[in-house]
Amino acid sequence: MTTADPVFRTCPATGRRIDLAGERLVKIHAVSSVVALLVGAIAAIMIVLTRWQAVHLLPADWFYRVLGVHGMSMLIFFIIFFEMAVLVFASTALLNARQTAVRTTWAAYGLMLVGALMVEWMMWSGRADVLYTSYVPLRADPNFYLGVILFAVGALITVGIFFANLVVAKRERRYEGSVPLVVYGAMTAAIIAVITLVHGAAIYIPTYLWSLGLMEVDPQVYRMIWWALGHSSQQINVAAMVAIWYMLGALTVGSVVLNEKISRSAFVLYILFISMASAHHLLVDPGMGPAWKIVNTSYFMYMAVLASMIHGFTVPAGMELGMRLRGYTQGMFDWLRRAPWGDPGFSSLVFSVVVFGFVGGITGVTIGTEQINIIVHNTLRSPGHFHSTVASGTAMAFMGATYYLIPLVFQRKVAFWKLAKIQPYLFAGGMLVFTLSMTFAGSFGVPRRHWDISFSGAPYDVQFNPIVDVILAVVALGGVTAATGALIFVAIAVKSVFFGEKLETITRGVAMVGVPQGLTHPPVHAPDVDARNAELHDKSRGIMGPAPGTIILVFVFLAAFVVYFYANWKVLSFLWRIG
Amino acid sequence: MATETHTGLECPPAAWWKPAHKAEKVWVSIAFVWCLILFAMMPIWHWKGGQNPSGIRSRVEPTAFMERVQEFITQYQVDDDRGMPIVAPPPGSDIYLAAFSFQWMPILKLQKNVEYTLHLSSLDVNHGFSLYPININFQVVPGYDYGLRVTPNASGDFRIICNEFCGIGHHVMVGRVIVEDGPVTTPAGGAQ
Numbered sequence: 001m002t003t004a005d006p007v008f009r010t011c012p013a014t015g016r017r018i019d020l021a022g023e024r025l026v027k028i029h030a031v032s033s034v035v036a037l038l039v040g041a042i043a044a045i046m047i048v049l050t051r052w053q054a055v056h057l058l059p060a061d062w063f064y065r066v067l068g069v070h071g072m073s074m075l076i077f078f079i080i081f082f083e084m085a086v087l088v089f090a091s092t093a094l095l096n097a098r099q100t101a102v103r104t105t106w107a108a109y110g111l112m113l114v115g116a117l118m119v120e121w122m123m124w125s126g127r128a129d130v131l132y133t134s135y136v137p138l139r140a141d142p143n144f145y146l147g148v149i150l151f152a153v154g155a156l157i158t159v160g161i162f163f164a165n166l167v168v169a170k171r172e173r174r175y176e177g178s179v180p181l182v183v184y185g186a187m188t189a190a191i192i193a194v195i196t197l198v199h200g201a202a203i204y205i206p207t208y209l210w211s212l213g214l215m216e217v218d219p220q221v222y223r224m225i226w227w228a229l230g231h232s233s234q235q236i237n238v239a240a241m242v243a244i245w246y247m248l249g250a251l252t253v254g255s256v257v258l259n260e261k262i263s264r265s266a267f268v269l270y271i272l273f274i275s276m277a278s279a280h281h282l283l284v285d286p287g288m289g290p291a292w293k294i295v296n297t298s299y300f301m302y303m304a305v306l307a308s309m310i311h312g313f314t315v316p317a318g319m320e321l322g323m324r325l326r327g328y329t330q331g332m333f334d335w336l337r338r339a340p341w342g343d344p345g346f347s348s349l350v351f352s353v354v355v356f357g358f359v360g361g362i363t364g365v366t367i368g369t370e371q372i373n374i375i376v377h378n379t380l381r382s383p384g385h386f387h388s389t390v391a392s393g394t395a396m397a398f399m400g401a402t403y404y405l406i407p408l409v410f411q412r413k414v415a416f417w418k419l420a421k422i423q424p425y426l427f428a429g430g431m432l433v434f435t436l437s438m439t440f441a442g443s444f445g446v447p448r449r450h451w452d453i454s455f456s457g458a459p460y461d462v463q464f465n466p467i468v469d470v471i472l473a474v475v476a477l478g479g480v481t482a483a484t485g486a487l488i489f490v491a492i493a494v495k496s497v498f499f500g501e502k503l504e505t506i507t508r509g510v511a512m513v514g515v516p517q518g519l520t521h522p523p524v525h526a527p528d529v530d531a532r533n534a535e536l537h538d539k540s541r542g543i544m545g546p547a548p549g550t551i552i553l554v555f556v557f558l559a560a561f562v563v564y565f566y567a568n569w570k571v572l573s574f575l576w577r578i579g
Numbered sequence: 580m581a582t583e584t585h586t587g588l589e590c591p592p593a594a595w596w597k598p599a600h601k602a603e604k605v606w607v608s609i610a611f612v613w614c615l616i617l618f619a620m621m622p623i624w625h626w627k628g629g630q631n632p633s634g635i636r637s638r639v640e641p642t643a644f645m646e647r648v649q650e651f652i653t654q655y656q657v658d659d660d661r662g663m664p665i666v667a668p669p670p671g672s673d674i675y676l677a678a679f680s681f682q683w684m685p686i687l688k689l690q691k692n693v694e695y696t697l698h699l700s701s702l703d704v705n706h707g708f709s710l711y712p713i714n715i716n717f718q719v720v721p722g723y724d725y726g727l728r729v730t731p732n733a734s735g736d737f738r739i740i741c742n743e744f745c746g747i748g749h750h751v752m753v754g755r756v757i758v759e760d761g762p763v764t765t766p767a768g769g770a771q
Binding site: 298551 | 582584593596599606609625628725730743754755
């Protein structure tokens with residue numbers, strides 16, 4: 001090994017040791033991620049303005065092309081580049097440890113970059129009009145599949161180096177005992193990433209060979225294995241997002257971990273049961289029988305749902321308890337009212353949790369039910385669901401984390417600070433309107449991935465309920481608002497990182513433009529926090545325990561879940577008999 | 580100075596495998612029971628409910644399926660709509676619908692409250708069967724025959740929208756299903 005000795009700096013805000021080599025890797029991955037977000041957001045605006053029938057911006061070929069670009073840029077490049085940044089950050093900065101195999105990580109980044117550029121080039125040049133899912137036997141240029149493979153191999157190498165970082169950090173005694181919960185969550189994401197990327201190789205390598213005419217690929221088998229990549233990759237997002245929830249909670253309001261055992265067990269549930277989730281894309285497919293569908297989507301899937309319901313409790317409860325321990329003890333919701341709503345890290349966190357849980361979680365489990373899927377499959381309800389999970393949930397959480405990464409990692413002030421404070425409201429608000437209206441349109445049977453639902457060139461007329469036109473206009477309104485929120489985020493990130501004001505020192509207790517409140521006024525707990533904690537856990541407080549406000553919130557959630565779930569069964573029961 | 584109470588950014592105190600507070604246990608238990616209910620609903624609906632995506636599933640070569648569709652059309656064609664055959668099969672029979680870029684073939688004429696076994700397959704790429712405005716959706720995969728027992732419960736002139744992207748003409752891929760109240764006029768002896 002000829003690697004130079006790691007060079008560390010001490011973070012002025014947190015006192016942590018930061019490996020500069022690791023920090024540079026975090027930066028390049030985060031920047032690449034934001035560039036992909038820019039491409040994806042521009043594509044998004046063109047797509048929603050086309051689906052808004054009154055505007056109908058793009059011609060058919062460009063609509064499908066740009067839709068493919070949107071999917072790949074957002075779901076693969078934006079998300080996975082950011083996740084690589086999270087993995088490097090969690091395994092170095094959060095453990096006071098060094099980045100191992102620095103050159104290999106750069107080489108892996110190079111592979112990812114080349115792969116991403118190949119895919120973008122193929123799609124924009126019209127040689128891969130196969131959309132994000134590229135269902136065989138729709139055929140793209142072989143270089144499209146090769147690009148995906150290169151990207152996935154690069155990501156897999158970086159994930160491997162993440163594990164190496166953990167081992168080296170342990171061996172070099174950079175931390176005591178167990179890794180922090182946030183690192184544990186990142187590790188969960190990394191393990192699921194391995195499962196996902198192996199499935200990716202298992203499907204894209206044969207498909208690449210098929211595109212060269214060297215072998216056959218069965219369309220149904222493709223769908224099954226592809227979704228073990230396509231859906232499992234969303235579980236990387238979930239695990240990374242939940243890890244960031246715990247991190248942002250700690251940074252913004254001093255969230256505490258209620259119980260390590262419960263939170264960590266929930267992460268283990270994700271690892272164990274998540275890869276079966278690909279099945280719920282095949283619920284109305286001809287290749288599999290009901291037993292296969294039920295076992296895979298329900299029993300195992302719901303153990304992963306259980307995990308999310310656990311985090312959906314422990315994250316807000318940790319925030320509530322963190323606030324109560326710092327003295328905000330009045331009533332049920334004083335902690336929430338007096339939380340730092342002007343801190344974009346905090347507002348992003350709250351919107352991420354709420355929209356992911358209430359909209360994404362409830363719709364996802366419901367439409368992923370074997371029979372209910374009959375009234376949902378490939379309608380707008382499907383993108384309505386996943387934009388509330390991956391966009392409002394994961395992307396929102398990543399944006400919130402970025403508001404802290406800019407001062408902590410890039411050591412810059414957050415540019416356009418006033419805009420940054422409202423950006424989470426704009427993005428989440430837009431996304432909420434967008435996802436709810438898409439879900440509503442989908443319940444009229446409006447198809448997803450469709451250029452023209454006025455069916456002007458079709459042999460038979462299709463007359464949608466006139467309200468559908470109104471709903472699609474609302475979809476466009478929400479979509480454009482959300483995409484504007486995303487573009488503002490890109491502008492803030494680019495301005496801060498490349499042209500931003502250097503952040504020299506942070507003086508505790510002195511508010512500063514461009515620095516989140518969690519850094520200028522860190523939510524530290526009093527030295528007697530253990531005594532206060534014991535008091536809040538006292539038996540005399542009864543079943544509501546240390547976080548009574550959260551108890552109320554989760555039961556509101558459960559009630560909404562039950563009502564929505566059974567309302568769908570009711571709608572289903574009106575259909576033709578099918579069996 | 581380390582405290583027992585800690586955030587997710589700090590290493591937990593050495594022994595962190597500790598009993599949870601009652602409030603947390605209650606929520607986990609309720610969530611677990613709800614997950615079991617979610618699970619149970621699917622087998623229950625197979626047993627008691629009327630809408631299940633089970634079907635009779637088999638593999639079929641696209642050419643063999645197309646031959647079967649042609650035979651079906653020859654046997655029961657009653658009319659045509661601008662060249663697309665309209666087929667009125669007898670109650671209870673096996674009926675066939677082929678999807679290919681960018682058509683659904685043939686037009687089906689069915690009778691209300693009668694069960695048919697609808698065979699769906701694709702001759703080229705994936706397509707999406709979406710019966711409008713009832714909103715019944717199935718994936719149509721080349722090489723696979725999805726035989727669904729369907730019983731129309733209302734009469735009308737329905738549309739089949741393709742809701743799986745299948746190429747540049749995806750958005751004009753519309754088919755037709757006609758459901759009549761009384762017995763469907765089937766010419767004796769089959770072919771018209």
